[in-house]
Amino acid sequence: MRKIAELLALALISIGIDEDIADKFEKTFSENNEVLESRIVEDLGVEPASARRILFKLQYENIMRYRKVTNAESDRNHEVYWTLNKEGILKLVKRRVRMMRQNLQKRLEYETSEIIYECANEPTHARMPISDAMAQNFICPECGASLIQTAKENIIENLSKLIELLDNILSDLEK
Numbered sequence: 001m002r003k004i005a006e007l008l009a010l011a012l013i014s015i016g017i018d019e020d021i022a023d024k025f026e027k028t029f030s031e032n033n034e035v036l037e038s039r040i041v042e043d044l045g046v047e048p049a050s051a052r053r054i055l056f057k058l059q060y061e062n063i064m065r066y067r068k069v070t071n072a073e074s075d076r077n078h079e080v081y082w083t084l085n086k087e088g089i090l091k092l093v094k095r096r097v098r099m100m101r102q103n104l105q106k107r108l109e110y111e112t113s114e115i116i117y118e119c120a121n122e123p124t125h126a127r128m129p130i131s132d133a134m135a136q137n138f139i140c141p142e143c144g145a146s147l148i149q150t151a152k153e154n155i156i157e158n159l160s161k162l163i164e165l166l167d168n169i170l171s172d173l174e175k
Protein backbone atom coordinates (compact mmCIF):
# COMPACT_ATOMS: atom_id res chain seq x y z
CA MET A 1 0.00 0.00 0.00
CA ARG A 2 2.82 2.38 0.85
CA LYS A 3 4.39 2.31 -2.60
CA ILE A 4 1.16 2.94 -4.44
CA ALA A 5 0.37 5.86 -2.12
CA GLU A 6 3.71 7.41 -3.04
CA LEU A 7 2.94 6.93 -6.71
CA LEU A 8 -0.45 8.49 -6.07
CA ALA A 9 1.26 11.66 -4.85
CA LEU A 10 3.43 11.72 -7.99
CA ALA A 11 0.41 11.17 -10.20
CA LEU A 12 -1.49 13.98 -8.48
CA ILE A 13 1.36 16.45 -8.85
CA SER A 14 1.74 15.50 -12.51
CA ILE A 15 -1.88 16.48 -13.21
CA GLY A 16 -1.51 19.82 -11.48
CA ILE A 17 -2.77 19.10 -7.95
CA ASP A 18 -1.02 21.12 -5.22
CA GLU A 19 1.90 19.35 -3.59
CA ASP A 20 0.38 20.00 -0.18
CA ILE A 21 -2.87 18.28 -1.16
CA ALA A 22 -0.94 15.44 -2.83
CA ASP A 23 0.99 14.86 0.42
CA LYS A 24 -2.24 14.65 2.39
CA PHE A 25 -3.67 12.13 -0.07
CA GLU A 26 -0.50 10.07 0.26
CA LYS A 27 -0.81 10.10 4.04
CA THR A 28 -4.50 9.20 4.05
CA PHE A 29 -4.11 6.33 1.60
CA SER A 30 -0.81 4.93 2.87
CA GLU A 31 -2.69 3.16 5.64
CA ASN A 32 -6.11 2.60 4.16
CA ASN A 33 -7.21 1.09 0.92
CA GLU A 34 -10.69 2.50 1.15
CA VAL A 35 -11.53 5.80 2.81
CA LEU A 36 -14.81 7.46 3.65
CA GLU A 37 -15.33 10.69 1.73
CA SER A 38 -15.98 12.71 4.88
CA ARG A 39 -12.65 11.47 6.28
CA ILE A 40 -10.84 12.62 3.12
CA VAL A 41 -12.48 16.04 3.37
CA GLU A 42 -11.32 16.24 6.97
CA ASP A 43 -7.78 15.10 6.16
CA LEU A 44 -7.43 17.54 3.29
CA GLY A 45 -8.61 20.40 5.48
CA VAL A 46 -10.40 22.15 2.63
CA GLU A 47 -14.04 23.01 1.94
CA PRO A 48 -16.13 19.90 1.18
CA ALA A 49 -16.99 21.33 -2.25
CA SER A 50 -13.32 21.75 -3.21
CA ALA A 51 -12.48 18.30 -1.86
CA ARG A 52 -15.26 16.83 -3.99
CA ARG A 53 -14.02 18.75 -7.03
CA ILE A 54 -10.57 17.24 -6.55
CA LEU A 55 -12.01 13.75 -6.03
CA PHE A 56 -14.06 13.89 -9.21
CA LYS A 57 -11.05 15.13 -11.13
CA LEU A 58 -9.17 12.07 -9.84
CA GLN A 59 -12.03 9.85 -10.86
CA TYR A 60 -12.01 11.44 -14.31
CA GLU A 61 -8.27 10.76 -14.57
CA ASN A 62 -8.98 7.15 -13.62
CA ILE A 63 -6.84 7.42 -10.49
CA MET A 64 -9.64 6.81 -8.01
CA ARG A 65 -12.97 5.07 -7.82
CA TYR A 66 -15.85 5.45 -5.47
CA ARG A 67 -18.75 3.37 -4.25
CA LYS A 68 -21.88 4.43 -2.47
CA VAL A 69 -23.08 2.45 0.49
CA THR A 70 -26.66 2.84 1.57
CA ASN A 71 -26.81 3.13 5.29
CA ALA A 72 -30.25 2.54 6.72
CA GLU A 73 -29.28 3.52 10.23
CA SER A 74 -27.66 6.76 9.21
CA ASP A 75 -29.64 9.92 8.87
CA ARG A 76 -27.95 10.37 5.53
CA ASN A 77 -29.03 8.22 2.63
CA HIS A 78 -25.64 6.90 1.75
CA GLU A 79 -21.96 7.10 2.44
CA VAL A 80 -19.30 7.39 -0.21
CA TYR A 81 -16.07 5.40 -0.06
CA TRP A 82 -13.09 6.15 -2.26
CA THR A 83 -10.43 3.66 -3.31
CA LEU A 84 -7.23 3.99 -5.29
CA ASN A 85 -7.22 2.60 -8.80
CA LYS A 86 -3.72 1.11 -8.75
CA GLU A 87 -3.67 0.32 -12.45
CA GLY A 88 -4.80 3.81 -13.36
CA ILE A 89 -2.16 5.37 -11.11
CA LEU A 90 0.59 3.18 -12.56
CA LYS A 91 -0.53 3.93 -16.09
CA LEU A 92 -0.55 7.69 -15.51
CA VAL A 93 2.85 7.77 -13.81
CA LYS A 94 4.40 5.56 -16.50
CA ARG A 95 2.94 7.76 -19.22
CA ARG A 96 4.39 10.88 -17.58
CA VAL A 97 7.81 9.32 -17.06
CA ARG A 98 7.88 8.09 -20.67
CA MET A 99 6.98 11.58 -21.89
CA MET A 100 9.83 13.07 -19.85
CA ARG A 101 12.19 10.43 -21.20
CA GLN A 102 11.14 11.15 -24.76
CA ASN A 103 11.79 14.87 -24.35
CA LEU A 104 15.20 14.21 -22.82
CA GLN A 105 16.02 11.78 -25.61
CA LYS A 106 15.15 14.39 -28.26
CA ARG A 107 17.27 16.94 -26.45
CA LEU A 108 20.15 14.45 -26.23
CA GLU A 109 19.92 13.71 -29.96
CA TYR A 110 19.96 17.42 -30.72
CA GLU A 111 22.95 18.05 -28.47
CA THR A 112 24.84 15.06 -29.88
CA SER A 113 24.22 15.68 -33.57
CA GLU A 114 24.45 19.47 -33.82
CA ILE A 115 27.47 21.73 -33.50
CA ILE A 116 26.08 24.39 -31.19
CA TYR A 117 27.13 28.00 -30.78
CA GLU A 118 26.31 30.34 -27.95
CA CYS A 119 26.98 33.94 -26.94
CA ALA A 120 30.51 34.27 -25.50
CA ASN A 121 29.30 37.01 -23.21
CA GLU A 122 26.12 35.45 -21.80
CA PRO A 123 24.96 31.98 -22.93
CA THR A 124 21.31 32.74 -22.14
CA HIS A 125 21.35 35.41 -24.92
CA ALA A 126 21.61 32.94 -27.75
CA ARG A 127 22.19 29.23 -28.26
CA MET A 128 21.80 27.82 -31.76
CA PRO A 129 23.03 25.24 -34.25
CA ILE A 130 25.97 26.22 -36.47
CA SER A 131 23.75 26.88 -39.50
CA ASP A 132 21.84 29.57 -37.59
CA ALA A 133 25.07 30.96 -36.11
CA MET A 134 26.44 31.32 -39.64
CA ALA A 135 23.32 33.22 -40.68
CA GLN A 136 24.01 35.57 -37.75
CA ASN A 137 27.65 36.01 -38.90
CA PHE A 138 28.60 34.47 -35.53
CA ILE A 139 27.47 37.59 -33.72
CA CYS A 140 25.10 37.52 -30.76
CA PRO A 141 21.80 39.15 -31.77
CA GLU A 142 21.33 40.36 -28.19
CA CYS A 143 24.64 42.06 -27.35
CA GLY A 144 26.90 41.86 -30.38
CA ALA A 145 29.50 39.58 -28.73
CA SER A 146 30.92 36.64 -30.69
CA LEU A 147 29.09 33.38 -30.88
CA ILE A 148 31.43 30.57 -29.82
CA GLN A 149 31.16 26.82 -30.00
CA THR A 150 29.61 25.31 -26.86
CA ALA A 151 31.32 22.63 -24.84
CA LYS A 152 28.58 20.02 -24.63
CA GLU A 153 30.23 17.20 -22.70
CA ASN A 154 28.59 18.12 -19.39
CA ILE A 155 25.17 18.59 -20.92
CA ILE A 156 25.36 15.28 -22.76
CA GLU A 157 26.58 13.49 -19.66
CA ASN A 158 23.81 14.98 -17.51
CA LEU A 159 21.13 14.17 -20.07
CA SER A 160 22.38 10.59 -20.34
CA LYS A 161 22.32 10.22 -16.56
CA LEU A 162 18.77 11.56 -16.37
CA ILE A 163 17.61 9.17 -19.09
CA GLU A 164 19.23 6.28 -17.27
CA LEU A 165 17.49 7.34 -14.06
CA LEU A 166 14.10 7.42 -15.80
CA ASP A 167 14.80 4.00 -17.35
CA ASN A 168 15.44 2.63 -13.86
CA ILE A 169 12.21 4.17 -12.59
CA LEU A 170 10.30 2.70 -15.52
CA SER A 171 11.69 -0.80 -15.04
CA ASP A 172 10.92 -0.48 -11.33
CA LEU A 173 7.33 0.42 -12.20
CA GLU A 174 7.03 -2.64 -14.45
CA LYS A 175 7.71 -4.95 -11.49
Ligand SMILES: [Zn+2]
Pocket: 119, 120, 121, 122, 125, 126, 140, 141, 142, 143, 144, 145
Ligand atom coordinates in the same frame (compact mmCIF):
# COMPACT_ATOMS: atom_id res chain seq x y z
ZN1 LIG B 1 25.12 38.08 -26.16
